[in-house]
Amino acid sequence: MKIMKTAVLVVTVMLFISSSNVYAERYNPVDVSSHWAEPEITQFVRSNLVKGYESEDGSHEIRPNQSITRAEFVTILNRVLELKKKENGMAFTDVKGGWYEENIYIASSNELIEGVGDQKFEPNRPITRAEIAAVIVRALEEGIDFSIGSPKKFRDVPSGHWALSFINKSSRVGIIHGVTEVEFKPYRNASRAEAIVMIKRALDQEKSESPNEAKILELVNEYNHEWKAALETNDIDRLKAVEGRTEGYFYALQTIMTHYSRQSLEDAGVTFDFTMKSDIQSHATTLSNRFAVVKITRADYEETATRPQSEPYTHVLSDAGIYRLHKKDGEWKIYDKTPDN
Numbered sequence: 001m002k003i004m005k006t007a008v009l010v011v012t013v014m015l016f017i018s019s020s021n022v023y024a025e026r027y028n029p030v031d032v033s034s035h036w037a038e039p040e041i042t043q044f045v046r047s048n049l050v051k052g053y054e055s056e057d058g059s060h061e062i063r064p065n066q067s068i069t070r071a072e073f074v075t076i077l078n079r080v081l082e083l084k085k086k087e088n089g090m091a092f093t094d095v096k097g098g099w100y101e102e103n104i105y106i107a108s109s110n111e112l113i114e115g116v117g118d119q120k121f122e123p124n125r126p127i128t129r130a131e132i133a134a135v136i137v138r139a140l141e142e143g144i145d146f147s148i149g150s151p152k153k154f155r156d157v158p159s160g161h162w163a164l165s166f167i168n169k170s171s172r173v174g175i176i177h178g179v180t181e182v183e184f185k186p187y188r189n190a191s192r193a194e195a196i197v198m199i200k201r202a203l204d205q206e207k208s209e210s211p212n213e214a215k216i217l218e219l220v221n222e223y224n225h226e227w228k229a230a231l232e233t234n235d236i237d238r239l240k241a242v243e244g245r246t247e248g249y250f251y252a253l254q255t256i257m258t259h260y261s262r263q264s265l266e267d268a269g270v271t272f273d274f275t276m277k278s279d280i281q282s283h284a285t286t287l288s289n290r291f292a293v294v295k296i297t298r299a300d301y302e303e304t305a306t307r308p309q310s311e312p313y314t315h316v317l318s319d320a321g322i323y324r325l326h327k328k329d330g331e332w333k334i335y336d337k338t339p340d341n
Helices: 005-018 022-027 038-046 070-081 101-109 129-140 164-172 192-205 213-232 236-243 248-267
Strands: 271-276 281-287 291-298 300-306 313-318 321-328 331-339
Touching (some): 022 038, 038 192, 038 331, 070 129, 070 192, 129 164, 129 192, 213 236, 213 271, 213 291, 213 321, 236 248, 248 331
Antiparallel strands (some): 281 291, 291 321
16 A cells, blocks of 8 residues: 555645644634634634634634623733733732733733723723724834824814824724724724734734845745655654744644654654755745745655555655744744645
8 A cells, every 4th residue: 555645644634624623623713714804813813812712512713793801902912912021010909810910910011001090900891992002002113103104084083082193193004994984983892803903904014123034935945844854864853843843723733744744654664755846936925023924836846655565656746835924932933834726
């Protein structure tokens, strides 16, 4: 019987994705498909920035149309920006002992949030669209040039509105849009989808420390090279080390691929040989401080898989596709990949 890498790795992973496995469910929430904010939500879910809710049947939901509380929004923003605790944060009396106490203190110590008076924060109250605009501007004022562009004029945000300057700044650069051309609805509770989209738009504008394109391309190429080299040399430790180049959704898939590759190498005695058949053609389509997207348009290689006492099986594969990377703790890692069809 011929053993092929495609059968061992790709088919197994596809079965894994379509199964009820907890990893697959977590990264493929059931209530996001066809939602207007699906791309942004998927990005945040697969890069471990949003976790969602687990249902009784084991499926996962994001509940994108549900309102998001002040505490929930602050928690997501802290996670996205990797904020650390500083001194002199506000000790709000209505957050003590809550699951959100630490995150609210972190946001306060970084001067992102203010209370509502009487040393209270109202963590469980839904956050409004105006409040989100204010927090995002405070959080990213150093990384985004809010002076470019022209602010949108909303008739429901008069000159005396407390959040006018924040709404003007964030509308200048496209972080916020109106619910119509002339209305912003500043006091309307924001949905979880709206909050994620506004944060994502802000991150797209944050380019003060965006990476060099050559560096990002090299990281993706190194990942593909190391994976093949580990299989070719039958190096299990090297195979495991490749997992360290990934995170989130792609890390979950990588661990499964490592498991079945190890079975092929150790139990079935399969050997692999790889030969590149084309030059690698790639470019970055997105570069910002925390996210990058790489498109490989061509990277064909020949793979030969041989099982003991069997004829070698050779076929041509490709690394072409879309690679999505996220920077966390100073390191860029691949969190998602969409292969070319």
